[in-house]
Amino acid sequence: MLEKMISLLFLIGSLTYLYWAQEFTFGTLGSPKSGFLPNLAGILALILSITVIFRQFQYKKSANKDAVDWTKFLFILIGLVFYLMILSIVGYFVATFIFLFYLFKVADTAGWRFPLVVSFCSSAAFHLLFTYYLKVALP
Known part of the structure; x- marks a missing residue:
C-alpha cells in the first residue's frame, strides 16, 4: 500500500513540475529555449510515474516477503x-x-x-x- 501511495505522490510531483515548467518558453528542436529541458524532464518523469503506477497496481503481493539484509x-x-x-x-x-x-x-x-x-x-x-x-x- 505504501508503494502505491509513493507512486501517486511521484505522479502528483511530476504533474506539478510539468505545470510550472510551462512558464518557460519551449522554443523548437532546432533552437531550444530555457523551457526545453524542464519540459522534457517533466514529460519523462510523468511517463515514468505512470509506468510505475501501472506496475504497482498489477503487482500481486507474495505471502512471504524477502527479509532485508x-x-x-x-x-x-x-x-x-x-x-x-x-x-x-x-x-x-x-x-x-x-x-x-x-x-x-x-x-x-x-x-x-x-x-x-x-x-x-x-x-x-x-x-x-x-x-x-x-x-x-x-x-
Whole structure:
C-alpha cells in the first residue's frame, strides 16, 4: 500500500513540475529555449510515474516477503567511510578501485577476475574523463 501511495505522490510531483515548467518558453528542436529541458524532464518523469503506477497496481503481493539484509547495508556504509578516509591518502584512482572492488565482493559477485577488471576499467574511465576531458583535478 505504501508503494502505491509513493507512486501517486511521484505522479502528483511530476504533474506539478510539468505545470510550472510551462512558464518557460519551449522554443523548437532546432533552437531550444530555457523551457526545453524542464519540459522534457517533466514529460519523462510523468511517463515514468505512470509506468510505475501501472506496475504497482498489477503487482500481486507474495505471502512471504524477502527479509532485508542489513548486514550488507552496514558493510557498504563501512566501506564508504573507509573510502572517504583513504581518498586523500592514496588518491582518487586507487581509492575508487579498492572501493568498487569491495562493493563487488560485498554484493557476492562470483570470482575475482570480473570485479578486478570492472573496478580497474571504471576507475580508469572516470580518471580519464575528469582529468583529461573535463580538465578537473581529482584528489
